[in-house]
Amino acid sequence: MDFDGKTILVTGSTRGIGAAVVELFLQRGGAVIVHGREQKQVDGALAGMPKDTRVRGVAADLADRDQCKALARQVGELDVLVNSAGTFREAAIAETPLDLWNETIAVNVTAPWVLSQALLPALRRRQGVIVNVxxxxxxxxxxxxxxxxxxxxxxxxxxxxxxxxxxxxxxxxCVCPGPTETDMMQASVAAAPDPDAARRQWASYPLLGRVATPAEIAEAIVFAASPAARYLTGSVIMADGGTTAGKHV
Incomplete structure (x- = not known):
C-alpha cells in the first residue's frame, strides 16, 4: 500500500474533510495522528474508529502558537503533514472585528507555518510532504x-x-476545495435568511452542479501526499468541481 510504514499528522481531523483524510490514509496503510482542538473531540473521534494501533490522537488549540509547538514535540518521526485545520466565520469587511481577523489568520496561516517549521527536521529525514488544505x-x-x-x-x-x-x-x-458538505458549510447555510436558497446557491457554483463530499476532497489530498504525485511540488490543486474554472461568484 502507498503509505505502509509512513506516519501522517492530520490537523483538524476529528470531523469533516480531516476525518475523511484520516480514514483514507488508514485504508492505504499509514499510521495516523488525529488532531482536534479539545481532548474530548479527539477522544470522540477515536471512539468512532475501529481499534487500530496505527492511530493515536493529540489535542491542541492551533490559535495558540505555544500549543502548536507542544503538538509538534509530541509527533516524533513524520512523513506527511496535512494542515487541514481551519476556521471560518462570516462577516462583512465593515463588521469584521480584529479578534476574528487574528483568529482566522492564526489558525489558517500561522499554525501551518509554525508546524511546518517545527516538524521540518523530521520531514527532511523522511523526504516528507506538506499538504496544506x-x-x-x-x-x-x-x-x-x-x-x-x-x-x-x-x-x-x-x-x-x-x-x-x-x-x-x-x-x-496546496489542495483547494470548493463547496463541500462539511459542518462549516452547513453552519453557513443554516445562518442564511433562506437556507434552502443558500444550499442551492452553493451547489450552483461548481460546474459539476453539486457540492463535494469530504471523501472526494480526501482523495485529492491523499493523492498529493502519495508517491504517485512525487513530481508535484509548489502545485495548487483546485478540487472545486470547476468553480474557479468557469464561474465567478
Whole structure:
C-alpha cells in the first residue's frame, strides 16, 4: 500500500474533510495522528474508529502558537503533514472585528507555518510532504468573509515558498476545495435568511452542479501526499468541481 510504514499528522481531523483524510490514509496503510482542538473531540473521534494501533490522537488549540509547538514535540518521526485545520466565520469587511481577523489568520496561516517549521527536521529525514488544505476562496473573493479569503490566499503563498525553499528534500502542495458538505458549510447555510436558497446557491457554483463530499476532497489530498504525485511540488490543486474554472461568484 502507498503509505505502509509512513506516519501522517492530520490537523483538524476529528470531523469533516480531516476525518475523511484520516480514514483514507488508514485504508492505504499509514499510521495516523488525529488532531482536534479539545481532548474530548479527539477522544470522540477515536471512539468512532475501529481499534487500530496505527492511530493515536493529540489535542491542541492551533490559535495558540505555544500549543502548536507542544503538538509538534509530541509527533516524533513524520512523513506527511496535512494542515487541514481551519476556521471560518462570516462577516462583512465593515463588521469584521480584529479578534476574528487574528483568529482566522492564526489558525489558517500561522499554525501551518509554525508546524511546518517545527516538524521540518523530521520531514527532511523522511523526504516528507506538506499538504496544506486551502480553499477556492484563495482565488475567488467571496463577499462576507474577507478574513478567510485573505488567510487562504496567504496559505497558497506559504505553500509555494515552502516548496521553493525545501526542495528537493520536502514537497509542498496546496489542495483547494470548493463547496463541500462539511459542518462549516452547513453552519453557513443554516445562518442564511433562506437556507434552502443558500444550499442551492452553493451547489450552483461548481460546474459539476453539486457540492463535494469530504471523501472526494480526501482523495485529492491523499493523492498529493502519495508517491504517485512525487513530481508535484509548489502545485495548487483546485478540487472545486470547476468553480474557479468557469464561474465567478
Amino acid at each position: 486551502g480553499s477556492d476562496a484563495a482565488i475567488l473573493g467571496y463577499a462576507g468573509c474577507v478574513a478567510y479569503c485573505a488567510a487562504k490566499g496567504a496559505l497558497v503563498g506559504l505553500t509555494r515558498a515552502l516548496a521553493t525553499e525545501l526542495a528537493p528534500d520536502v514537497r509542498a502542495i
